[in-house]
Amino acid sequence: MTKYVEKIFDIETGEETIRPYTAAEVAEMENNEAELKAKLATIHAEQLAKDAARQVVLDKLGLSADDIAALLG
């Protein structure tokens, strides 16, 4: 059985059935997952860059992140 399934609950009969995803559906899910991971990796890298740039400025000012938070309230 594939790692992706659809669970179907029929409220009239109370029966639950499991339908394995088709090959096409599995391919789509794996593609979605790969795209999402790539997107998250990009966002994470961007965030790391922002954090690094912020730290450079804080170092210049001689302040910590807590100092900034206290100033901004």
Add this chain to the structure above:
Amino acid sequence: MAKQTFTTGQVLSAAQMTSLQQTAMGGGSTTAKTTSYVLVAADAGTVVQMNSASATTITVNTALFAAGDTVQIQNVGAGVCTITAGTATVSTSAVLTLKQYDGGTLYFNSTSAAIFFSSDAADSPLTTKGDLFTYSTANDRLAVGANATVLTADSTTATGLKWATASSGATGWTLLNAGGTALTGAATITISSISAKQIMVLVLNASSTVASAAMYIRPNSLTTAIYDAFGNAGNGSSTYSGSTIFDKRCLYQSSNGIPIGDMPNAVTGLVGGYVFIDKTDQTGYKNFTASGSGADNSGSSTGEVIYNLGGILEMSAAVTSITVATTSGNFDAGTVYVFGAN
């Protein structure tokens, strides 16, 4: 007076004239019978009266009567008397079965064909208080229905009618999938065999095996581009703060379904969502509202993504199922509740 062939110069007696008059008035001499009888030529112009407590027949054969001959038939007995076509044909628009005191005129179109003109009015089929006079293949009765039922057309019944419970007015909300349905272990969860005029869907405590996997609600599992929505689908920064600015979208079109959240992974946090859909028992346009929370783009549990939508679905069928789906990974926690109202 029985049918006669008069000769020139024949003189009729007073009694014969009286009998002739009676025959002309539709009465005349009577041949009383107590058992089944076969008409003979001499019955032309007379009254054949059956008087039996048992069922009997009066049989009509050919080559005995001439065109224009008549026989008056009466049943005065308790037994049913049936006019039976022997070798002649007998036509009627009424019935040939005569109850007690039924009768009529048998008129011969030819030596072999007669028509029975009944003097009896059509019998009423009604027998009981509340009966309705109706028709199936003949006059028929529809017995009165149970208290508070209403008369309803139904082509599957013999009379085309039935008594049925009147449709009720609006009802309250009912949880259709008792106890909710767990999302764990599947990428798609479908609640089927729904019949309701309005549907509410509530997803609680959901998370995914894939960080930031999106969660959607799909009526009838549709993934075609039928969803148009206005509202906020806001993405915040990875670090939530009171001054986070949300990206406000004014028009949201999706072929994945109605979005209600992006999920964190590994049950580090739980999110939920809500969808309401109106007119779900009809085709065409439907109104929906949706709201939900989601994890940030890094997959943490801070719930920075918020969906707040209202929109329109255009469907070619009534809604009979609701699907909760993720586009990546499987759900590893969560429950969906589907409520219906009529």
